[in-house]
Amino acid sequence: MTASNNNKNSCVTDSNKVSFTFDGKKYFGFDGDTIASALLRNNIKIIGRSFKYHRPRGIYTCGIEEPNALVQVLSESNEPNTRATVKKIYSGINVLSQNRWPSLKNDFGYVNNLLSPLFSAGFYYKTFMGPKGFWKNIYEPLIRRTAGLGKPPKEFRSKSIHNHHNVDIVIVGAGLAGLLAASKFIDSEYDVILLEQDNMLGGSLNSSQKIKTIENLETREWLKKIENLIKKSKNIKIFKNTLATSYNQTNHIIALEDNSVGKPLASHKPELILHKIRTKHTILSNGHIERLISFRNNDLPGVMLAGSFEKYIFRYGVIPETEPIIFTNNSSTFSLLKSLIDLGCKPKAYIDVRDESLIDKKTKNILETNKIPFYFSSEVEGCDGSQMLETISIRNKEMQIKKIKGSMLCISGGINPDVHLFTQSKGLIKWDEKYLTFRPETAFQNTITIGSANGNFNFNKIIEEINEKLSLFKLKELKIDLESDCPEDLNIVELWETISEKKSFWSKSFIDIQNDVTTKDLRQAVTEGFDRIEHLKRFTTNSMGTDQGKISSINSLGIVSKILKKNISEVGTTIYRPPYAPLSFSAIAGRSTYEFYDPTRKTSIHSWHVKNRAIFEDVGQWKRPWYFKKNNKENMYEAVQRESKELRNAAGILDGSTLGKIEIKGKDALEFVNLIYTNAFTKMKPMTARYALMLGEDGMIKDDGIVCKINDQHFIVTTTTGGAAKVLSDMEEYAQTEWPHLNVYLNSITEQFSTFNISGPKSRAIMRKVFSNIDFSNEKFPFMSFKKVNYLDTQVRILRASFTGELGYEVYISPKYGLELWEKFFRYGENLGLIPYGTETMHLLRAEKGYIVVGQDTDGTVTPLDLNLNWMIGKNKKDFIGKRSLSRSDTSRKGRKQLVGILAVDKSKIIEEGQHVVEKSSIPAKIKFPIKYLGHITSSYHSPTLNYYVAMAMIEGGNELIGKKFYVTQNKSLENINVEIVKPIFLDPENKRLLS
C-alpha cells in the first residue's frame, strides 16, 4: 500500500504545492511540510544509511528526537545532519541523503554490515593496538576518512544574532499544558516568555485527536482563541520556532529561534536568533518522547514510532501507510487506532504485549467492530525485508510464530517525560513503577514541571495539576472542561526487547539506531565488566549520537537492569547534557561582527591621524598611530628612521592621550602616594613631577609613570596605556582594604585629557608660539615641573618631561579642544620642522636613551635593582608596596639578570629582539648539550642618529660584565653576532639635550 493525504483535519493543506529535490530527483510537497513528511507523501521511505553498518534507514519519528533521517541540505551551504523530521521544505530546497556511496540504493559501505560480526562493541579499542606506528599512519587516517555522518559545510556563514531577555517566567513548550499555564498569566504582573519549537502552538493537540473539545470548542478553535488571548496580553511574548537548548545555573536558559522556517536563507540576514534568557521561574511543559522496542531488525525502513505516525497524519496531513501494523505495550496507541478508523484506514494487525485483561474496552471494541486482526499477549519477534520492511514475525504467548506481510510497523514502547532540560537544571528524577519511566522529582532551581513533562499522562488531571503547581503565583484558578475519547490513564507493561528467533549474523536488534548499537553490544559490554551505566555508554557509544538516545536510552537502562538483575532505579541514568538538540557552532558564536568584534578606542585626534596616513597599532583596545607614512611608497622602517631623525633635528609630536591618568586627592594623599610608589615624595615641591615606579608585593616592577604633585593633598599620576585600569583598580583596593584609615580618593581621568608629547630641540620655540604668555625658559620652567594655563574656556596643564631624551613637554587638555590645539601646533610648528611621530619611533628614541618600557624590557620578574634604578627607591621611607620583597635573598643576590646595553662589534650587524646572549660564537646544527644562556635582547633598534643598532638586554650579572664581549644568536643563521656589553645609554649620556 502507499501513503495518502489526510485532507480532512490536518494542519498542512494541499493548497500550496512546493517543489524540492532529494538525491537529485524533483518531488512535490506542500507548504508546511517537513522534508520527512514530504518524502513520505511521495512514498520515499529510505532516507539514508546508518552510521556504522551502512544499513538502509528510514524515518523513525516525527520530531527533534529523530535518530535516522539526517540529511545534507545542499542549498544551504551544504549543511549536514539536518533532521528531515524538523526541517521544513521550501521551493527549491535541495536535499541529499548521507553516508552512502555511490548511491542510497547501492552503497559500497554496506560491506560493513556483512562484516558486522567483527564490529562488535569495543572493536576499535581492541583492534587497533599495534603494530607500533600503525595508529598514527594508517588506522587513524583511515578511520577519520570513513567516520562521521555527512560532509562539513562548504563555507562558514554568519548565522545568528544574540538577544538578551529578563523575565519572571519562561514556559518551555506550548502544548496543552504550556498553553493552559500561559493562559493563567494573561494580563498578570508577571513578564512571561512562551517558547515553542514548532511554528504553531498546540503541541500534541495538533498531532493527534486525543482531546476532542476544550471549553466546548473544537481543539483547533480553542487553540486560535487562546493564542489570540495570549498575543493580546502585554506581559507575554510568544517565540515560535524556538527550541530551548540549555537550562543553565541561576535559571539561565538558552533558546534558539529559527527565522528561516519554510523559506530560503536570506543572504543579508542571519536566520537564527540565540536568545539568552534570565528568568525567575521556569515552567517546563515540554511534553514527552515515545520510546522504541528492540526486536530483530527494528531498524528497517518502515518501522516508525506510533505517536509519530499519528503526528504525520494530523500535523502534516500525510498518512504514511493506510494499512499499518501496530505493536505496543501500552494504551497510548488507542488514539492512533481510532484515528486511522476515523479516516477510513484499517490497520492490518494490532499486536499488544499486554494480557487481554489489561486492555481497555474501547480498544477491544474498535478492533472487534472493524475486524482488525489482533494479537494480545503477543510480541513482534522481528522483521524482514530487502532494504525495506516486508514481513513481520509475531510470537504469541504459546511461543508460536506467525508471519504477516506489511510495509509499515508502528511501535510504542512507552512514554518518557522529556526530562532533559529538567536534569540539565540539576533537577533530580525518580523511577515511576506505574508508568515505567523516570519523572521529575526534586527541582534544584525554581523549576516547575507540568503535564506529560512531569509524568502526568492523564488529561483530566492536568487542570488540577496546573492550578496546584502555579498556586504560588496567586493567579486565577483555571476552570476548563476537557473532553477526551482516550483511556483516562496510561496503562503499560514492561517490554524493552523481544527475543530473536532467527540467529543470523546480519540480523540485529538495535537499541541506539543512530550509533548502530545493538542489544547484543550491551550484553557484551556488561560481560566485559562495563557494568556501570556511564562506562557502558562510552564503551558501546550507546546514546552518544546527535539524538542523545532520546527514544532509546531508557530502554537500554531497562535491558541492562535485566542483565544485572537489578532494579532500573539502582542502575541509574546517564547525564543529559546541554544542548538539548545539536546547534551549530556558528549559532553559538553569533554573526561575524568584523570590526565590532572587539571594542575600539580612539583618541580625539584620530581623524587627523587617519587623514595624515597614520598606520595604527592596537594597544589594548586603543588605536595608536604606529608611524606616519610620508607617501605610499614609504615602508615602516623608512618612516620610523625618518621620524626619529627629524625629531632629533627639529621636533616631533606624539598623541599620548592613551596614557592612563589618575587623580589622587585627600588629606592623606601624600602618604598614599608614598606607599604606592617606590620613590620619595615628601620633600618634593608642589607643581613638580617625578618619574615613579610601582612594584607588586613581590617587589617586581608592575608599572611606571609620572607623579605630578599639585600639593601634599592633591596628585595627578600617569600610568602605562595598558596598565591604566589595573593600576587604578589596585590603588582603589589598597585604599579601601589595606589602608582604610587614609583619607584619599581616586578618579580615573584618562579620558578627560588629550595628551601630546612635543619633543626635540625646536619644541621650546613651538611651545612659545602656541602658548605665547608662558615663559618656557629653563629658569622659569625647569625639567620635571608643570604649570596650569588658561586656554579658551578650559585649562591646559603643561609638564616639562621627555621620553625621547630631547627637550620635551607634555600637554594635557580637555578632549573638546584636543584636535583644535593639535592643529594649532602644526600651524605654528610646521615651519620649524614639527612632524607627527608614532609609537614605534617613540620606542626607538627611548631605547637610544636607555629608557625602559614596562612589559618590554621587564617581564614581571624584574626589580628596580635589576634595572639599576636604585635611585628611584626612597630608602628612608618606612614602607611602600614591595619594599620587604626587595630585601629577600633572591631579589638582592648577585648574578640576577640585569639590564645592559648591547652593541655589535661589527656595527653593520642587525641585532634582533628576543635573541639569546650566549658565550659561543656559533650554534651547532644539532644541539647535543645545553648551550649556556646568559639572557635575552629586550629591545633593539637601528639608530638613524648613530647609524647602527642599539640594543638592551637582561643578562645574568650584567653589571659585572660591562666591557666584556659575548655573542647574540640570529634567527636565520647558526653563526652568532659578536657583541660588546655596554651601559644601557647610547645617546647624550650627559642629558645635555634633555636639559637644554
Add this chain to the structure above:
Amino acid sequence: MREIFSISGIDIFQRDFNQIMIRGNEHDQLNQIVNKEISLNLPNKNLQVINNDNILIAKHSFDQWNLIYLKDQYHKDALNLVSNLNSNDQILASDYSHGQVYFDISGEKKNYYLNKLTHFDLRLKKFPVNTMAQTLIARIDCSIYHLKERYIVTCNKSFEDYFIQRLTDSINL
C-alpha cells in the same frame, strides 16, 4: 544635540553634557557644599538618582557621586564647581566633561534594542525611574541613568564611534 537614530519605537540622540565625578564622605561637609552650589542634596542610597530639569546627581558607590548638567552649560562653570569642591581637602571632584559621551535614548522599544547589546535587566520593576546602573553595553563599561521615559547612557569618549556603530547596527539587525 545630534540625532543618531530615530525610528518607530526608539530615538537616540547624542548630547553634549558636562559632568563632574565627586568622591568624598557624605557625612562630612560634602553634602552641604554640593547643596550650596546646586541646591540639590546628594542621594544617599546607592544607585539612586536625584534630578531636576538642569542637573542629575547619582550615587555610584558608597563614596562616589556623579553630577551631570542636563542642559547646555559652559564648561567653565563646571570647572568652577570642580574648583570650589576641590577647595576642600577631603573631597575629590574631577571634571569629566568631554571625556564622556552621552546618549539620550527614548521610545517604547528602547529596552528591546538595548537588550541586543546588554544582558542587563532593564524592566521597570528591576530598573525603576530615578535609579542608575553601571553595566556592559556592547562590551563597554557604561553608566545608564533611568529618568522619566528615557535613559541617559554614558561611556568613555574614546568608545564614541564604536558605541554609535554598535547602536546603529543593533537597530538595523
